[in-house]
Amino acid sequence: MAKKLEVPYNGTKEQEEALCTAIAEIKAAHAGKGLTIAALQKGQEIFGYLPEKALQIIADALDLPLAEVYGVATFYAQFSLYPKGQYRIGVCLGTACYVKGSGDVYQKLCETLNIQGGQCTEDQKFSLDATRCIGCCGLAPVMTVNDDVYGKVTPDEIPKILAKYN
Amino acid sequence: MFRSHILVCGGTGCTSNNSIKIYEALVHRIYDEGLDKEVHVTQTGCFGLCALGPIMIVYPEGAFYSQVKVEDVDEIVNEHIIKGRIVTRLLYKETVDEGGNIKALNDTNFYKKQHRVALRNCGVINPEKIDEYIAYDGYEALGKVLTEMTPQQVIDEISRSGLRGRGGAGFPTGRKWQFAKNSPGEQKYVCCNADEGDPGAFMDRSILEGDPHAVIEAMAIAGYAIGANQGYVYVRAEYPIAVKRLSIAIEQAREYGLLGKNIFGTDFSFDLDIRLGAGAFVCGEETALMTSIEGHRGEPRPRPPFPAVKGLFGKPTILNNVETYANIPQIILKGADWFASMGTEKSRGTKVFALGGKIHNTGLVEIPMGTTMREIIYDIGGGCPNGKKFKAAQTGGPSGGCIPAHLIDTPIDYDNLIAIGSMMGSGGLIVMDEDNCMVDIAKFFLEFTVDESCGKCTPCRVGTKRLYEMLCKVTDGTATMEDLDKMEELCHYIKENSLCGLGQTAPNPVLSTLRYFRDEYEAHVRDKKCPAGVCKKLLRYEIVADKCKGCTLCARNCPVGAITGNVKEPHVIDPEKCIKCGVCMEKCRFGAIVKG
Numbered sequence A: 001m002a003k004k005l006e007v008p009y010n011g012t013k014e015q016e017e018a019l020c021t022a023i024a025e026i027k028a029a030h031a032g033k034g035l036t037i038a039a040l041q042k043g044q045e046i047f048g049y050l051p052e053k054a055l056q057i058i059a060d061a062l063d064l065p066l067a068e069v070y071g072v073a074t075f076y077a078q079f080s081l082y083p084k085g086q087y088r089i090g091v092c093l094g095t096a097c098y099v100k101g102s103g104d105v106y107q108k109l110c111e112t113l114n115i116q117g118g119q120c121t122e123d124q125k126f127s128l129d130a131t132r133c134i135g136c137c138g139l140a141p142v143m144t145v146n147d148d149v150y151g152k153v154t155p156d157e158i159p160k161i162l163a164k165y166n
Numbered sequence B: 001m002f003r004s005h006i007l008v009c010g011g012t013g014c015t016s017n018n019s020i021k022i023y024e025a026l027v028h029r030i031y032d033e034g035l036d037k038e039v040h041v042t043q044t045g046c047f048g049l050c051a052l053g054p055i056m057i058v059y060p061e062g063a064f065y066s067q068v069k070v071e072d073v074d075e076i077v078n079e080h081i082i083k084g085r086i087v088t089r090l091l092y093k094e095t096v097d098e099g100g101n102i103k104a105l106n107d108t109n110f111y112k113k114q115h116r117v118a119l120r121n122c123g124v125i126n127p128e129k130i131d132e133y134i135a136y137d138g139y140e141a142l143g144k145v146l147t148e149m150t151p152q153q154v155i156d157e158i159s160r161s162g163l164r165g166r167g168g169a170g171f172p173t174g175r176k177w178q179f180a181k182n183s184p185g186e187q188k189y190v191c192c193n194a195d196e197g198d199p200g201a202f203m204d205r206s207i208l209e210g211d212p213h214a215v216i217e218a219m220a221i222a223g224y225a226i227g228a229n230q231g232y233v234y235v236r237a238e239y240p241i242a243v244k245r246l247s248i249a250i251e252q253a254r255e256y257g258l259l260g261k262n263i264f265g266t267d268f269s270f271d272l273d274i275r276l277g278a279g280a281f282v283c284g285e286e287t288a289l290m291t292s293i294e295g296h297r298g299e300p301r302p303r304p305p306f307p308a309v310k311g312l313f314g315k316p317t318i319l320n321n322v323e324t325y326a327n328i329p330q331i332i333l334k335g336a337d338w339f340a341s342m343g344t345e346k347s348r349g350t351k352v353f354a355l356g357g358k359i360h361n362t363g364l365v366e367i368p369m370g371t372t373m374r375e376i377i378y379d380i381g382g383g384c385p386n387g388k389k390f391k392a393a394q395t396g397g398p399s400g401g402c403i404p405a406h407l408i409d410t411p412i413d414y415d416n417l418i419a420i421g422s423m424m425g426s427g428g429l430i431v432m433d434e435d436n437c438m439v440d441i442a443k444f445f446l447e448f449t450v451d452e453s454c455g456k457c458t459p460c461r462v463g464t465k466r467l468y469e470m471l472c473k474v475t476d477g478t479a480t481m482e483d484l485d486k487m488e489e490l491c492h493y494i495k496e497n498s499l500c501g502l503g504q505t506a507p508n509p510v511l512s513t514l515r516y517f518r519d520e521y522e523a524h525v526r527d528k529k530c531p532a533g534v535c536k537k538l539l540r541y542e543i544v545a546d547k548c549k550g551c552t553l554c555a556r557n558c559p560v561g562a563i564t565g566n567v568k569e570p571h572v573i574d575p576e577k578c579i580k581c582g583v584c585m586e587k588c589r590f591g592a593i594v595k596g
Helices: A013-029 A036-047 A052-062 A066-075 A095-099 A102-113 A155-163 B019-032 B072-082 B130-135 B140-148 B151-161 B173-182 B203-210 B212-226 B240-255 B286-293 B322-334 B336-340 B373-380 B414-419 B438-452 B458-476 B481-497 B501-505 B508-516 B518-525 B553-557 B583-587
Strands: A087-092 A126-131 A143-145 A148-150 B004-009 B039-044 B056-059 B063-065 B189-194 B230-236 B271-277 B317-321 B350-357 B363-368 B390-395 B401-404 B428-433 B541-543 B593-595
Touching (some): A013 A052, A036 A052, A036 A066, A036 B271, A087 A102, A095 A102, A095 B350, A095 B428, A095 B438, A102 A126, A102 A143, A102 A155, B019 B039, B019 B072, B056 B072, B063 B072, B130 B212, B130 B240, B140 B212, B140 B322, B151 B173, B151 B212, B151 B322, B151 B336, B173 B317, B189 B212, B189 B286, B189 B322, B203 B212, B203 B322, B203 B350, B212 B230, B212 B240, B212 B322, B230 B240, B230 B286, B271 B286, B286 B317, B322 B336, B350 B373, B363 B373, B373 B390, B390 B438, B438 B458, B438 B501, B438 B508, B458 B481, B458 B518, B481 B501, B481 B508, B481 B518, B508 B518, B583 B593
Parallel strands (some): B189 B230, B189 B317, B230 B271, B350 B428
Antiparallel strands (some): A087 A143, B004 B056, B390 B401, B541 B593
16 A cells, blocks of 8 residues: 655645636636636646645636535546655556566666655655656657656666666 | 758657757757758658657758767768768668668658558648648648538538548548537537547657647538537647647637638638646547546546537537548548548548557558558568567557457458457557567556546446456466456456446457467466466576576576575576566576576
């Protein structure tokens, strides 16, 4: 079982206001229906994850029950109710990468960082997620660290790659 | 006029390999040399040959540079652009003939058998410039439709072309449009499914990245045909480049009056909105996609009512996939007969496949329907690397199945694939060789569907989970022969009783591997062996005493101290301690360690 990470809310007034402004913009730009997902995406962009406070702001702004916003947030893989590490590592476990050994790369990362998928190291430096196909199957197996993409990765290269961020 | 054009691939495959930096470095160098009036540098969409990325083509010579690095830019500019000497070491080998001359790209094995309709502008035009699209007959089809054709004529033309949905199920596009046109209602919608979720499929992404206007134009045509004034493109948030280029394209189309009110001076108005998916595979299913556009949890709805009657926001809606749309403008311009002349009797036109897995030329190919798997894998794809034996090809992702080696000469079309227990799907084609265990592959797909099942209906939510557990028993070596029969029965139950396409097709990977590779399942169950040597619990590493020189390398590298033996004497592995990591086998210089 994944260990539960208790996180105190560190959001700032500025972030909260930024989210309110963003939702107002979304409402103005689109036809005014079905905006929950777009609002959540903004929230995650601003806070880095979706704290309860952000869900509450969205629910109020869109005039929806908090339960419904929470329901949408927990349905989609993109949304996280927990913060991510400073460096977010993703390993593609899509078919093309999997048959080329991305499972071993993933395993090696779990061992090296001593965390499981979906978790974050205690110093909040690295978090690890298994991702779906990111669409560059020509480079399989693929891992990403924030926006950097590493192609044709072998488990042996993991320490070297991680060292770049330490 | 420019004397030379340099095309740099800006698709996701190449940009992940730094092609943006290459593009920027090129632009700077060309500018510094004062050549920016003579040499034009363009960033295009995907060329298709992702395995050799980053890719760059220099015209008029047609020099196809592959695996270019940022450091190579100076050499290309100094030698090729300034002095006119092609940098031969960077040329894609296939494009050079024995005499050292450059062949046309279309004569290379990878491109020779391809026929590009949906991908025709990918890798040719700059997707961020509407003028380049227009120069290639862009928006001419929309103009023709609005000024010369009635909506019914448009639908008749599409129906006559025989175009079927490229998203997977292959429903006739014309008929879908007809249903929506016939549905009464003031407000109707046109939707585009760009939630490409099948692992290993990336054709929709490439089209949106390489030729976004084709999709916009087609959606406007569809809007005119069914009487809709609003469209939505539902695209994965994981495709940032595609989203960005599509947004730019929509903006430009609005500026040119090709979206918005009174298009081409007619009373037809149409506009588009982008909705970003948030990572849910089930949203590729049409009713779930619409629920998601509405802003809810992306759960499917029972059909009927079909979306053509009651779809998005309860209004008549058509939903087509990106690749389907990309064919539409060409059908209008060149005619239904031209389109119907390609392909097989029941599957007209071409299909884009994303080649991946154990194949030389990973990338994107577009071939006429009816091309055989052998042509795709060997002639175009270059076969399996490292001399390994081809075992099976997987199409249709988690909804599809495996095509074994003995059926490799099957001509690919919708009906043939279904007859052999797979399906077209969106066009991901993953090649597997002798090192892949088919039970493991089936388990992999089931793990995916268990994860992605939305949980609304029981057969899918619980059924796929139970099926996955049974597969685990097989790969762990604890299953019995009765379990295999039970598995098959459960597969049929899930197929027949699930609410939506996800559940109805989820057991396909299991059924098709059971059908063609039952012996592998039986080897796991009866002999407790994994023939491909993949399933860890069934693996056993052993040292062949005759070959072992007693060099101690394996023992020194074993992370758990499972290998013992004296110097210069054969070593042994303690199976109790062994964790099957395979390090010993990698390290052994004498090939003395075998697994089985």
